[in-house]
């Protein structure tokens with residue numbers, strides 16, 4: 001560090017002096033050798049072949065590990081959005097028509113890189129049966145920045161969803177409440193599988209959506 | 220020795236190097252205000268040393284990261300201190316960097332020709348914050364997981380490249396193994412390498428340009444300085460005093476003592492400066508000390524400053540400790556999610572501004588202006604602008620940090636969430652030290668299989684709309700609307716059964732007062748009838764004891780064994796008095812009292828309360844939680860709660876969960892006894 005910018009003073013120091021001297025001599029010798037062989041022929045046709053080759057070769061040998069490394073490091077970019085995971089929540093009967101939303105853990109098999117989990121709790125959703133054959137399921141992941149939204153039922157404030165991180169709040173139908181602060185869109189509904197509903201079971205496609213923006217975009 | 224040194228020097232030039240390092244010229248002599256750089260270098264060194272040691276214990280994967288940190292903390296001697304020092308040094312580094320920055324700006328040390336050094340310093344601050352952010356996730360606990368969830372979502376909102384950046388950062392679409400491996404690579408590889416590079420450049424440039432000479436110290440300038448310091452501290456103390464009630468109990472000694480000591484020291488210093496005023500002013504007129512060398516004057520000061528920093532770090536490690544919350548669980552609401560304190564102001568900013576403004580525009584503008592300070596500060600007015608700007612930014616930082624914390628401290632919900640989080644964190648440690656240990660799938664399975672953890676959760680989700688537990692929903696949230704079914708705390712205990720055999724308590728909402736059954740209750744009629752009222756109170760007592768004994772509650776085992784004859788008596792009475800409306804050991808008809816409150820009884824009851832063994836047709840509104848069958852025996856719908864889940868609730872109500880005990884040697888014995896509430900009810904007996 002400190003020595004670097006004082007290289008010019010090196011001759012002051014006797015030992016370094018000799019060192020420098022000798023290495024300079026060697027360099028001169030090397031030059032002389034090149035001289036003996038005469039100028040490289042490349043120069044005569046005006047094309048600096050050696051320089052070009054050095055740079056090209058240097059670039060190539062650096063590029064190989066870099067490209068391989070980057071391709072691997074950037075691999076998540078090529079995996080695309082996940083289509084979601086099908087998961088069973090409950091039976092249709094266990095939800096009362098018009099009853100309050102119920103929290104469910106989404107439990108399904110899932111693989112994460114090298115591990116495949118059986119029956120792993122993946123996340124939290126709220127399910128509400130709004131009509132005889134209609135169930136609405138909200139993801140509990142806050143559309144603002146992804147904290148977990150809570151369902152609350154408080155005296156004067158009534159039923160609503162509330163996010164304890166930055167106080168976003170949502171009506172029971174998932175849309176933004178008047179006193180919402182931050183979220184730009186309502187709670188994300190999750191697809192409820194129609195055929196399963198016919199059979200009296202509530203199945204959903206569990207997926208995540210990009211937080212912070214006003215449109216709902218799967219990630 | 221000498222020839223060896225000569226030889227080494229000959230080949231390396233080491234002598235010259237050390238001489239240059241140690242005998243660097245310090246114009247105007249050694250000063251305390253030059254110590255920041257050294258304390259920072261020291262802190263970074265500590266981080267490298269402790270970091271590499273931590274590395275030897277850390278395992279970056281979703282089902283072993285928490286476990287490895289836990290193991291280090293609980294089973295490796297000194298592990299708590301190792302992790303603690305690493306954690307707290309990182310906090311100190313941020314503070315030291317900011318102080319250093321402030322000093323550089325105040326002294327105008329950013330001006331030409333030191334622009335690049337200023338920028339390297341800023342880059343160091345950024346890298347350090349990056350290290351803090353990545354390091355927060357590595358233990359893979361609830362706190363780190365949820366804070367990172369927010370942080371990475373913010374990254375995902377970066378204009379233009381956000382989506383890609385987030386994917387690259389977390390290694391896919393969602394947090395998992397690859398998030399950890401990547402954060403770890405950043406935290407232990409990329410960022411430290413950058414840090415070293417920046418420090419080398421920083422110190423190289425610093426050596427090239429030399430110290431920025433500070434204005435000479437005079438007696439009056441020293442008085443000014445300490446007056447300002449004292450004033451700031453008194454102001455801070457006043458603020459703390461005004462908000463004293465808002466500080467959580469546990470933090471009070473700390474928030475009281477630390478600023479208190481600082482204020483005291485400032486006061487002593489001011490008094491000293493006035494007492495010695497004459498002599499100090501005389502000293503001003505004496506010739507100034509000339510230049511000094513780095514060694515030994517400045518080195519001694521640096522060493523003292525580093526020792527103070529280390530003392531501070533150790534104080535925090537010992538006093539506050541380093542939190543490890545429960546293992547990360549994406550399906551478990553973690554309402555206590557908060558980032559590290561130096562990000563709290565940014566976190567609070569997100570409440571007042573939308574995401575782009577709060578997370579990008581405002582910090583971006585601030586960073587740009589700070590970056591441009593060397594140019595702005597070329598003129599004197601610009602320098603003053605820089606100073607004012609810095610004060611505003613720091614003021615804003617303090618303001619938003621305080622806003623965020625006071626909000627949390629005064630919010631009941633947040634406190635409840637923190638409490639729940641601590642409960643899980645303590646519980647997982649108990650379970651992990653238990654005889655079964657941590658399974659290969661990770662410690663989280665322990666919590667998922669624990670009645671004490673899952674029982675109250677399931678209760679609050681499935682039962683608390685009608686029932687309550689000691690007046691709350693099982694998770695500690697006081698219930699707001701009147702309950703329509705019994706309070707199940709201490710169900711089937713002696714206190715409970717005594718309450719059943721009493722008309723007043725029987726008709727109380729804590730028992731059956733809230734149900735529709737109460738209106739035409741034959742039980743209530745019986746309790747009010749002369750037949751019952753004429754029974755001597757010892758007999759009623761023995762009946763209650765005998766009924767409770769049916770439950771075979773483990774925490775009443777000793778009592779039940781002692782009262783064997785009383786129970787026998789009670790049993791006979793029950794068989795006489797109750798079998799008109801109840802089944803009891805094969806006699807009578809009605810709600811089954813055989814094994815009332817036992818595990819089997821409760822399981823069967825929750826599975827199907829409308830079974831004829833229980834309420835039958837007279838079941839009020841209680842759901843059938845088990846599978847429902849049609850008359851012809853065909854399945855009408857599958858179970859709402861699995862037997863395993865019902866088991867959690869029942870075990871929790873019965874106070875049966877794993878609890879470590881000194882004599883518990885055989886793990887196969889299963890859960891041991893406990894439960895505060897049962898003890899309470901016993902005490903009430």
Ligand code: FES
Nearest residue numbers: 142144145163166
């Ligand atoms: S994450 Fe929900 S309000 Fe910010």
